[in-house]
Amino acid sequence: MRTVNRICKTLLLCLACMCFFQMYVSAEQSKEMKVVFTHDLHSHLESFELEENGEEQQVGGFARMKTWLEQQPEDSEDILFLDGGDFSMGTLYQTVFETQAAELRMLGALGVDVTTFGNHEFDYRSSGLANMLAAAENSKDPLPALVVCNIDWEASLSGEQADESALLKDAFDRYGVQPYVMLEKNGVKIAVIGVFGKDSLACSPTCALSFKEPVDAVRETVQVIEQQEHADMIVCVSHSGTWEEEKKSEDELLAKAVPQIDLIISGHTHSILEKPIIHGETAIVSTGEYGARIGSMNLKQKENGRWQLEDYQLTLLDKRYENDAEIQKKTEEMGKSIDQEYMAQFGYKKDQVLTYNPWEFTKINGLGTILREETLGNLLADSYLYTVNNSETGDETPAKIAVVPSGCIRDTFHKDRDITAADAFQSLSLGIGADGIPGYPLVSVYLTGADIRTMAEVDASISPMMTTAQLYTSGLSYTINPSRLMLNKVTNTVLQDWEGNVETLMDDSLYRVVADLYTGQMLGAVEKKSFGLLSVVPRDASGEEISAEKLEDYIIYRDGKELKAWICAANYLDSFEKINGNSQIPEYYQTTHNRKVIENDSSFVAFMSNPSQAARMIFSIAAVLVVVLMLLVVLMIYKIAAHKKKRDK
Numbered sequence: 001m002r003t004v005n006r007i008c009k010t011l012l013l014c015l016a017c018m019c020f021f022q023m024y025v026s027a028e029q030s031k032e033m034k035v036v037f038t039h040d041l042h043s044h045l046e047s048f049e050l051e052e053n054g055e056e057q058q059v060g061g062f063a064r065m066k067t068w069l070e071q072q073p074e075d076s077e078d079i080l081f082l083d084g085g086d087f088s089m090g091t092l093y094q095t096v097f098e099t100q101a102a103e104l105r106m107l108g109a110l111g112v113d114v115t116t117f118g119n120h121e122f123d124y125r126s127s128g129l130a131n132m133l134a135a136a137e138n139s140k141d142p143l144p145a146l147v148v149c150n151i152d153w154e155a156s157l158s159g160e161q162a163d164e165s166a167l168l169k170d171a172f173d174r175y176g177v178q179p180y181v182m183l184e185k186n187g188v189k190i191a192v193i194g195v196f197g198k199d200s201l202a203c204s205p206t207c208a209l210s211f212k213e214p215v216d217a218v219r220e221t222v223q224v225i226e227q228q229e230h231a232d233m234i235v236c237v238s239h240s241g242t243w244e245e246e247k248k249s250e251d252e253l254l255a256k257a258v259p260q261i262d263l264i265i266s267g268h269t270h271s272i273l274e275k276p277i278i279h280g281e282t283a284i285v286s287t288g289e290y291g292a293r294i295g296s297m298n299l300k301q302k303e304n305g306r307w308q309l310e311d312y313q314l315t316l317l318d319k320r321y322e323n324d325a326e327i328q329k330k331t332e333e334m335g336k337s338i339d340q341e342y343m344a345q346f347g348y349k350k351d352q353v354l355t356y357n358p359w360e361f362t363k364i365n366g367l368g369t370i371l372r373e374e375t376l377g378n379l380l381a382d383s384y385l386y387t388v389n390n391s392e393t394g395d396e397t398p399a400k401i402a403v404v405p406s407g408c409i410r411d412t413f414h415k416d417r418d419i420t421a422a423d424a425f426q427s428l429s430l431g432i433g434a435d436g437i438p439g440y441p442l443v444s445v446y447l448t449g450a451d452i453r454t455m456a457e458v459d460a461s462i463s464p465m466m467t468t469a470q471l472y473t474s475g476l477s478y479t480i481n482p483s484r485l486m487l488n489k490v491t492n493t494v495l496q497d498w499e500g501n502v503e504t505l506m507d508d509s510l511y512r513v514v515a516d517l518y519t520g521q522m523l524g525a526v527e528k529k530s531f532g533l534l535s536v537v538p539r540d541a542s543g544e545e546i547s548a549e550k551l552e553d554y555i556i557y558r559d560g561k562e563l564k565a566w567i568c569a570a571n572y573l574d575s576f577e578k579i580n581g582n583s584q585i586p587e588y589y590q591t592t593h594n595r596k597v598i599e600n601d602s603s604f605v606a607f608m609s610n611p612s613q614a615a616r617m618i619f620s621i622a623a624v625l626v627v628v629l630m631l632l633v634v635l636m637i638y639k640i641a642a643h644k645k646k647r648d649k
Helices: 001-029 062-072 092-099 103-109 125-139 153-158 162-173 200-201 214-230 251-259 326-334 375-389 422-425 449-462 517-524 548-556 567-571 603-606 614-649
Strands: 031-040 049-050 055-059 079-082 179-183 188-196 233-238 261-264 278-281 282-285 293-301 306-318 353-357 401-405 417-420 441-449 471-474 474-482 490-496 502-504 511-515 596-598
Touching: 001 441, 031 188, 055 200, 062 103, 062 188, 062 306, 062 326, 079 179, 079 233, 092 103, 092 125, 092 326, 092 422, 125 162, 153 162, 188 214, 188 474, 200 401, 200 517, 214 282, 214 511, 214 548, 251 278, 251 353, 306 471, 353 567, 375 401, 375 441, 375 471, 375 511, 375 567, 401 517, 417 422, 441 517, 441 548, 449 471, 449 474, 449 490, 449 511, 517 548
Parallel strands: 031 079, 188 233, 233 261, 261 282, 401 511, 474 596
Antiparallel strands: 031 293, 049 055, 179 188, 278 282, 293 306, 353 417, 401 471, 441 511, 474 490, 490 502
């Protein structure tokens, strides 16, 4: 009996040891990971003003971001730091994009492990991007890895822009751009894939590269990773974005189509996801624009090898975080050349005060979200007309209309603040001209009255779904009835001067219209994007159509230089009447002026009256279909009757 007891005790002891050992091994195998992320930083290396909880405050900036990082309990080498692209274009630091590569170098200084390309990285064209990558390399500073998996090099190198593509291929190879990279953090092996979205490509008219279908390319890359790597985690830094309408939300479609992805850092749409979007075992996260917030999360590996997302936070980088001295100094060093390299050629200094703003303009994160006239949009559109019509541009015909899309407005003017030349630049900071100098130039084209009505319809029907497409105008007034059918919402369009005097818009007449180069390119692409239902055709003064490839021939020059959009804003702000040596934005811009009138009317008369050309086309097609359907019904009835008659015989 004693022997049996000894054996039982021994077995129980062994079993306990085995259980303890298994628990120990399981604990050892339970891996954890801290992920920090940004996206859509848009050259906001320094802090900036933002309204948060009804209060204007200074937020963001790389120096504050560094302080936040230093306060994290984890060792910085164990943190996976990722960026979702569009790290450039948005402040004066972009003007030294090619020579200083400030944005990429500062990402490296923060310790960012991997980033990807956004559409705005292509704003300075192929040569500009190639020069930036070379400048970053030559600096010998720490740099993040760059990944993108869906470039179609075969199509790019054999297409119409083969020379530009070859230039980028060489630059990408030198930098070491890859479809994905493998990293190891805190004992976790991580594969990080990059992808460039379809809407990103549509928003990048200066991109010379061709791209494969994003979902297909990511799926193929994941298969390679599964076959060749031993990754514990698969992460995608995506410049595709999320939208409220799930079937159009590219990163949600990606998550559902490639379920092996554990985490998607979603850039491009500037989304602020207070809670992650979860599809299956894939989490999608976004922290908003300009680095106002930094995203972070802890992940814990589950028994099936996938990851559980925990402690997800978006932290506002406000006054709680002081500027890190080392990062602040490095940032300032990179900005020292801005006046000399860029501003001096336009006769400005970045800190030069132009005027004072006593008025409340819509904050930049609210611009375009509601279909309405905006005082800030009016001011910027007016600056185009004012500058063009008071300058020698080689065209004696006065410009009648100016157009500014909300997506091209990158910052607002803050109330009770001096407005500097840097503020004017930041409001319209995008792009580059044919001269290779930062800043989109204005172009001068002619549109028929019918095309101008269509342009208004694009605003009324498309911008509620695509906020960056909302248009603000000078010289034009139109009425929108949101209750009407899509592509048939504009009920009245007239010319209107600054005093409110109106003039009938004649469908067959030509009117001189000014806009920045990007907007001109997008207007010319309306027909393709609307599948032929809408068409806006830029023309020259004689009425000849202007192709997209030739639009740069219609850039406006002043004093032998391209007239940049931001220069129009600076010139107009600097023109306001000075009293006792000081000036301010006029009271005219305290309110709106019926340039965009919203009239909700769901009555039958309002619904059917004054249909647009697209609506007439749709109604005609619908009428034809109804007639065809009726004929088919009559024919079917006739055949049934004939068959019955034959059977009765």
